[in-house]
Amino acid sequence: MYWIFGLISAALLLQHGEASSGRVVCYWGTWAIYRPGLGSYSINDIAVDLCTHVIYSFIGVNDESWDVLVLDQEYDIEQRGFKNFTDLKKHHPNVKFQVALGGWAEGGEKYSAMVAHKSRRDSFIKSAVRFMGEYGFDGFDLDWEYPGASDRGGKFSDKDVFLYFVQELRRAFDREGKGWEITMAVPVAKFRLDEGYHVPELCEILDAIHAMTYDLRGNWAGFADTHSPLYKRPHDQWAYEKLNVNDGLLLWVNYGCSPKKLIVGIPFYGRSFTLSKGNTNYNLGTYIDKEAGGGAPGPYTNATGMLAYYEICEVVDEKESSWTKKWDEGGMVPYAYKETQWVGYEDPRSVQIKMDFIKSRGYGGAMTWSIDTDDFQGLCGPKNVLLHILHANMKNYSVPEPTLTTTARPEWARPPSTQSADGEVTQSTTQKTTTTKRATTTKSRTTTTKRSTTKIPNFNEDPSENPNEIDYPKNCKGDFMPHPDCSKYYRCDHGKPTEFSCQDGLVYHTVSHICNWPQNADRDECRKEL
Numbered sequence: 009m010y011w012i013f014g015l016i017s018a019a020l021l022l023q024h025g026e027a028s029s030g031r032v033v034c035y036w037g038t039w040a041i042y043r044p045g046l047g048s049y050s051i052n053d054i055a056v057d058l059c060t061h062v063i064y065s066f067i068g069v070n071d072e073s074w075d076v077l078v079l080d081q082e083y084d085i086e087q088r089g090f091k092n093f094t095d096l097k098k099h100h101p102n103v104k105f106q107v108a109l110g111g112w113a114e115g116g117e118k119y120s121a122m123v124a125h126k127s128r129r130d131s132f133i134k135s136a137v138r139f140m141g142e143y144g145f146d147g148f149d150l151d152w153e154y155p156g157a158s159d160r161g162g163k164f165s166d167k168d169v170f171l172y173f174v175q176e177l178r179r180a181f182d183r184e185g186k187g188w189e190i191t192m193a194v195p196v197a198k199f200r201l202d203e204g205y206h207v208p209e210l211c212e213i214l215d216a217i218h219a220m221t222y223d224l225r226g227n228w229a230g231f232a233d234t235h236s237p238l239y240k241r242p243h244d245q246w247a248y249e250k251l252n253v254n255d256g257l258l259l260w261v262n263y264g265c266s267p268k269k270l271i272v273g274i275p276f277y278g279r280s281f282t283l284s285k286g287n288t289n290y291n292l293g294t295y296i297d298k299e300a301g302g303g304a305p306g307p308y309t310n311a312t313g314m315l316a317y318y319e320i321c322e323v324v325d326e327k328e329s330s331w332t333k334k335w336d337e338g339g340m341v342p343y344a345y346k347e348t349q350w351v352g353y354e355d356p357r358s359v360q361i362k363m364d365f366i367k368s369r370g371y372g373g374a375m376t377w378s379i380d381t382d383d384f385q386g387l388c389g390p391k392n393v394l395l396h397i398l399h400a401n402m403k404n405y406s407v408p409e410p411t412l413t414t415t416a417r418p419e420w421a422r423p424p425s426t427q428s429a430d431g432e433v434t435q436s437t438t439q440k441t442t443t444t445k446r447a448t449t450t451k452s453r454t455t456t457t458k459r460s461t462t463k464i465p466n467f468n469e470d471p472s473e474n475p476n477e478i479d480y481p482k483n484c485k486g487d488f489m490p491h492p493d494c495s496k497y498y499r500c501d502h503g504k505p506t507e508f509s510c511q512d513g514l515v516y517h518t519v520s521h522i523c524n525w526p527q528n529a530d531r532d533e534c535r536k537e538l
């Protein structure tokens with residue numbers, strides 16, 4: 009069952025009030041220290057001044073004692089990995105030093121089991137607070153991949169209890185009064201959002217949302233393709249039509265997340281493939297030998313199916329390279345191939361395009377997974393060439409302040425309870441900028457379930473349909489109805505339409521029922537690029 013957030017009657021309005029500056033979020037996968045030779049990336053390699061946030065990845069969950077699990081006791085503790093990392097703050101007081109919980113390798117089952125019970129959440133949160141204090145971190149990044157994901161050991165009930173967990177963690181951190189941030193790495197596939205994330209509530213209480221707008225294709229998909237395409241390409245079909253950076257972020261916005269909280273993920277690594285024997289078609293979407301598990305391992309990262317940017321540029325960009333480099337026109341990212349090997353990745357040109365995109369859409373900044381796969385040794389040119397582009401673009405960028413002016417969402421569109429199990433109501437961290445009324449009453453699950461099955465008309469249900477062929481019904485069947493004039497819409501009261509207008513400069517979105525920026529419109533005739 010899906011929560012329908014469609015009835016948020018909200019208007020997004022751009023104000024240029026006090027602006028925050030753009031984030032540059034730098035994830036560091038600490039196992040990069042074990043890469044051989046020039047590939048080894050240690051604390052001293054971190055280009056701290058190019059980042060606003062550096063994230064030490066990862067710690068885990070102990071599913072016996074329900075506390076923080078240190079994943080590399082030897083490096084993290086004995087060799088003082090945690091301590092040396094947060095000590096960087098002494099010379100970089102304006103940079104936040106965070107720790108990430110989870111990651112792909114940790115799986116999802118332990119997390120599902122932890123959030124399921126109040127006593128386990130209490131235990132874990134207490135341990136997290138102690139951990140933060142002991143090692144001097146400034147922020148906690150939640151990387152459970154993913155709540156509610158049945159293919160990752162998750163349960164249906166994860167979605168609600170995960171929200172309680174985040175609310176409880178927020179209160180516990182706020183009580184400490186040290187300004188600790190809470191951020192979260194999130195997927196951008198619609199089914200993942202639907203099954204695991206109460207989007208508006210999470211976005212409101214978290215400091216930033218790191219959209220994992222990469223790994224959108226890979227060996228598992230069964231064909232060769234770039235993995236962080238910015239827009240839809242002609243060959244994208246079915247679920248892949250919306251699985252790109254632009255649409256993934258719009259999904260979060262349309263579900264009710266403020267754009268200023270959304271940080272756009274940019275991979276500093278490629279996804280590689282081994283093509284089928286004898287296949288000389290190197291176009292996007294070409295046939296692969298799926299059994300190979302991906303392209304051949306790189307000399308430093310030594311993993312099948314991925315290559316660090318520095319492993320790619322070293323062979324593709326060298327003079328008289330035997331690799332052929334191409335450009336994905338729609339996705340606006342490069343790919344390269346040689347014999348049976350094929351890799352889709354990011355280079356300085358594609359990264360600059362993504363930075364322009366972030367600024368033109370008013371998102372909160374850029375994030376990368378991960379700084380240890382940038383050309384940090386300068387094998388192909390200047391050191392940290394990709395990270396420098398993030399820094400240069402965010403340095404003078406002020407995130408515009410979108411104000412959500414909303415009428416209260418209908419009761420059934422909220423999670424069953426916005427009150428968490430310990431009885432306290434979470435204080436919004438962004439109450440100043442929104443007029444959304446928070447529910448303080450607990451709704452029963454049965455009521456909620458029954459009412460949410462009310463169908464609202466979706467005039468754009470079939471994505472292959474030409475949005476220009478939208479038909480404007482005579483009768484008001486649901487609660488909202490689009491208007492041929494982009495800036496107007498109807499609200500339906502007992503089948504009678506009443507005309508409403510969006511705030512100046514905004515257009516009505518026929519699926520999310522929100523007045524949104526013209527560049528986010530879902531009707532071609534209403535869209536206007538900046």
Ligand SMILES: *[C@@H]1O[C@H](CO)[C@@H](O)[C@H](O)[C@H]1NC(C)=O
Nearest residue numbers: 050051052083087088089092
């Ligand atoms: C931490 O710093 C100490 C003192 O400089 C050094 O001996 C140690 O090797 C460092 N550990 C790590 C993991 O960087």
Ligand SMILES: *[C@@H]1O[C@H](CO)[C@@H](O)[C@H](O)[C@H]1NC(C)=O
Nearest residue numbers: 043044305307308309310311
């Ligand atoms: C690469 O990984 C394989 C296992 O996947 C391992 O046997 C091999 O020793 C590794 N090579 C290097 C250079 O680390």
Ligand SMILES: *[C@@H]1O[C@H](CO)[C@@H](O)[C@H](O)[C@H]1NC(C)=O
Nearest residue numbers: 399400401402403404405406
């Ligand atoms: C960025 O801002 C700084 C200080 O505000 C200023 O000195 C610099 O010229 C600006 N750079 C650009 C490229 O606008």
